Amino acid sequence: MTDVFTTLQWSDLIFLLEGAWKTIQISVVSILLGTLLGMVFGWLMSLNNKLITFAVMAVLDVFRSVPLLIQLILFDSFVAIAGFPLPAFWSGTIVLIIYTASLVAVVVHSGIDAVPPGLRAAARCLGMSYWQEMRHVTTPVGLRTAFPSWLGVALATIKDSALVSAIGYVELLRASQILNTRTQESVKIMLLVGLIYFIISYPLSRLGARYEQRQKS
Amino acid sequence: MIVLENLHKSFGPLEVLKGINLTVDKGEVVSLIGASGSGKSTLLYCINALETIDGGKVTVDGVDVHAKGTDINKLRQKLGTVFQQWNSFPHLTALENVALAPRVVSKFSRKDAQEIAAKQLTHVGLGDKLNHYPSQLSGGQQQRLAIARALAMEPTYMLFDEATSALDPELVGEVLDIMRMLASEGMTMIVVTHEMSFARDVSDRVAFFKKGVLAEIGAPEDVMNNPQDPDLQRFLSTIG
Amino acid sequence: MDYQFHWRPVIQALPDLLKASLVTLQVSLIAMALGLMIGLVLYFFRASQLRVLRGFGSTWVEIARNTPSLFQIFVFYWGLGEFGIFLSSYTAVVAALTFNCAGYMAETYRGGFNAVNPGQDKAARTLGMTRFQSMRYVVLPQVLRAIYGPMTNQFTWVILASSLGMLAGLRELSGETQYFNSRTFRTFEFFAATAVIYYLIAKMALLLMALLGRPLFKAERAKS
Ligand SMILES: Nc1ncnc2c1ncn2[C@@H]1O[C@H](COP(=O)(O)OP(=O)(O)O)[C@@H](O)[C@H]1O
Numbered sequence: 255m256t257d258v259f260t261t262l263q264w265s266d267l268i269f270l271l272e273g274a275w276k277t278i279q280i281s282v283v284s285i286l287l288g289t290l291l292g293m294v295f296g297w298l299m300s301l302n303n304k305l306i307t308f309a310v311m312a313v314l315d316v317f318r319s320v321p322l323l324i325q326l327i328l329f330d331s332f333v334a335i336a337g338f339p340l341p342a343f344w345s346g347t348i349v350l351i352i353y354t355a356s357l358v359a360v361v362v363h364s365g366i367d368a369v370p371p372g373l374r375a376a377a378r379c380l381g382m383s384y385w386q387e388m389r390h391v392t393t394p395v396g397l398r399t400a401f402p403s404w405l406g407v408a409l410a411t412i413k414d415s416a417l418v419s420a421i422g423y424v425e426l427l428r429a430s431q432i433l434n435t436r437t438q439e440s441v442k443i444m445l446l447v448g449l450i451y452f453i454i455s456y457p458l459s460r461l462g463a464r465y466e467q468r469q470k471s
Numbered sequence: 472m473i474v475l476e477n478l479h480k481s482f483g484p485l486e487v488l489k490g491i492n493l494t495v496d497k498g499e500v501v502s503l504i505g506a507s508g509s510g511k512s513t514l515l516y517c518i519n520a521l522e523t524i525d526g527g528k529v530t531v532d533g534v535d536v537h538a539k540g541t542d543i544n545k546l547r548q549k550l551g552t553v554f555q556q557w558n559s560f561p562h563l564t565a566l567e568n569v570a571l572a573p574r575v576v577s578k579f580s581r582k583d584a585q586e587i588a589a590k591q592l593t594h595v596g597l598g599d600k601l602n603h604y605p606s607q608l609s610g611g612q613q614q615r616l617a618i619a620r621a622l623a624m625e626p627t628y629m630l631f632d633e634a635t636s637a638l639d640p641e642l643v644g645e646v647l648d649i650m651r652m653l654a655s656e657g658m659t660m661i662v663v664t665h666e667m668s669f670a671r672d673v674s675d676r677v678a679f680f681k682k683g684v685l686a687e688i689g690a691p692e693d694v695m696n697n698p699q700d701p702d703l704q705r706f707l708s709t710i711g
Numbered sequence: 712m713d714y715q716f717h718w719r720p721v722i723q724a725l726p727d728l729l730k731a732s733l734v735t736l737q738v739s740l741i742a743m744a745l746g747l748m749i750g751l752v753l754y755f756f757r758a759s760q761l762r763v764l765r766g767f768g769s770t771w772v773e774i775a776r777n778t779p780s781l782f783q784i785f786v787f788y789w790g791l792g793e794f795g796i797f798l799s800s801y802t803a804v805v806a807a808l809t810f811n812c813a814g815y816m817a818e819t820y821r822g823g824f825n826a827v828n829p830g831q832d833k834a835a836r837t838l839g840m841t842r843f844q845s846m847r848y849v850v851l852p853q854v855l856r857a858i859y860g861p862m863t864n865q866f867t868w869v870i871l872a873s874s875l876g877m878l879a880g881l882r883e884l885s886g887e888t889q890y891f892n893s894r895t896f897r898t899f900e901f902f903a904a905t906a907v908i909y910y911l912i913a914k915m916a917l918l919l920m921a922l923l924g925r926p927l928f929k930a931e932r933a934k935s
């Protein structure tokens with residue numbers, strides 16, 4: 255009788271790297287679209303309209319107050335019962351996009367808030383329109399305070415993409431679990447997977463730390 | 472010509488401007504003095520439409536500032552504004568600070584806008600600081616930068632809101648000198664100030680504000696040497 | 712959409728779900744409390760003169776912050792088997808969340824200590840306080856105020872993250888929900904109810920932290 259468990263092979267490494275590639279795909283799409291959507295929400299909150307600010311805040315707060323895992327399962331089951339089931343990649347990524355957007359909105363809102371009102375008034379006094387001022391003053395000035403926090407959100411999205419495995423999508427973490435059960439070489443696999451996540455995340459977190467240090471000096 | 476007719480402005484229940492009438496002719500320098508909270512800044516902001524108004528009318532060269540169809544952005548190019556806080560754009564060099572509005576508002580090419588900027592910066596004595604960032608400039612230099620930035624739009628009028636109040640005492644002089652220079656060049660100016668010597672020496676007329684009312688206005692020698700209003704007498708004696 | 716919603720099974724399971732919420736709270740509180748303490752130690756390690764301690768502290772913090780928390784849970788739950796260590800779901804989840812919280816709190820403490828003006832410690836020492844007294848009575852109270860906001864966020868985060876316990880077989884709120892789901896196949900209804908419960912728990916945690924924090928911010932309130 256042959257052993258059902260096999261040892262790690264080169265093909266397993268390829269399998270893991272494929273998973274890593276999918277993790278990167280989910281992350282990039284979620285960060286890009288989530289940032290765009292979050293910018294719209296953050297901008298809406300920064301308008302001088304208390305009702306809009308409150309409404310947007312309250313809705314986005316729900317996404318930040320319910321576990322992402324629950325949101326993934328809920329959305330996945332919802333599209334199924336609503337009769338338009340999506341591939342796991344998309345039902346997972348859509349949830350991640352909205353979740354990321356709810357975090358980016360806060361970052362964008364506080365970034366805009368951090369721009370001194372006098373600066374914006376001065377720009378308008380030179381004859382700039384609302385959008386010219388937004389584009390040439392508020393965006394570049396707000397970006398300097400918002401950028402490190404945005405990096406933090408992007409980092410969180412990369413790590414949270416691991417949860418998409420819970421609805422059956424084989425990204426990096428899920429790939430490692432599949433190998434785990436087959437080969438029983440969990441330590442090697444876990445080390446490898448941890449290393450891959452680390453390699454993806456660490457440059458971003460260093461960048462954030464460096465940037466904050468530079469801001470201070 | 473800037474004309475204020477029976478201008479009213481309230482913030483909620485607080486009536487800040489209670490029917491102001493004032494005409495400022497081309498080439499004139501008018502100083503506004505008065506206690507803090509009397510409505511001087513609000514008056515300036517009603518002229519450049521940073522604030523809305525509740526009654527009366529403001530016209531600049533015959534254009535009703537607060538009428539619905541008025542192009543505020545176009546109008547503001549005529550009205551250079553300098554605030555107490557200099558509000559330099561922190562992400563841009565001195566040259567870029569001044570060149571930004573000519574480029575994006577007046578649609579000059581980048582090169583032409585920078586030429587204009589260099590000229591104006593030199594005019595206010597910052598010709599050697601073109602590539603400095605605001606963080607590398609003193610408060611007085613940043614305030615001169617703000618003046619150059621306004622001048623680059625070739626305004627017909629300049630509004631100053633306590634342009635020297637936030638400066639360290641030793642830096643006040645250099646900014647006042649630039650304002651004197653502008654006045655001597657014939658710029659039309661409305662200047663909110665606590666610098667009594669500037670009001671006396673430079674203005675054609677001085678207006679005293681009291682709780683939202685223009686209590687006294689006239690030539691500086693009349694208003695400042697021979698004040699009629701008892702509050703103005705007290706104000707002048709305290710501010711020295 | 713011809714799906715029929717059935718809420719009755721959810722209502723019947725509600726008492727069990729609420730009981731499981733207590734497990735969620737317990738896991739979160741333990742992980743948070745341990746994380747707060749270990750995080751402080753890690754902060755001091757990273758600020759220490761000794762390279763070994765600095766290296767240890769930094770390694771912990773960087774791993775905690777740069778790998779997914781679900782991965783960390785899996786490591787504690789399955790990854791230690793080769794060393795003959797088999798943790799229960801409960802222990803593994805608490806350990807993983809503690810590991811994560813400690814890493815994040817170490818960073819938060821760093822920000823908090825940096826926010827306190829060095830002049831404060833100098834002033835205390837010139838009054839004759841010992842290093843420990845200055846730390847205890849002057850510096851730490853100010854650090855605590857500086858980190859209170861981030862700490863509150865961390866607490867909310869750990870409550871929500873404890874839901875990952877479900878994927879390591881823990882019967883906390885999510886795990887319990889999954890258990891009922893597997894018996895009734897009312898996925899949407901069960902997880903919708905659970906989402907509401909999490910939302911309420913998160914809001915209660917915020918309220919609790921705000922109340923606990925009140926004495927800390929007496930000076931700020933007196934100003935206004
Ligand atoms: N945006 C605002 N909202 C409410 N009250 C305001 C606002 N701006 C100014 N005020 C009030 O209007 C009054 C006049 O202010 P201001 O024009 O700034 O006076 P000054 O410039 O003479 O010191 C003050 O009592 C001030 O508190």
Ligand SMILES: [Mg+2]
Pocket residue numbers: 508511512513632633
């Ligand atoms: Mg004022």
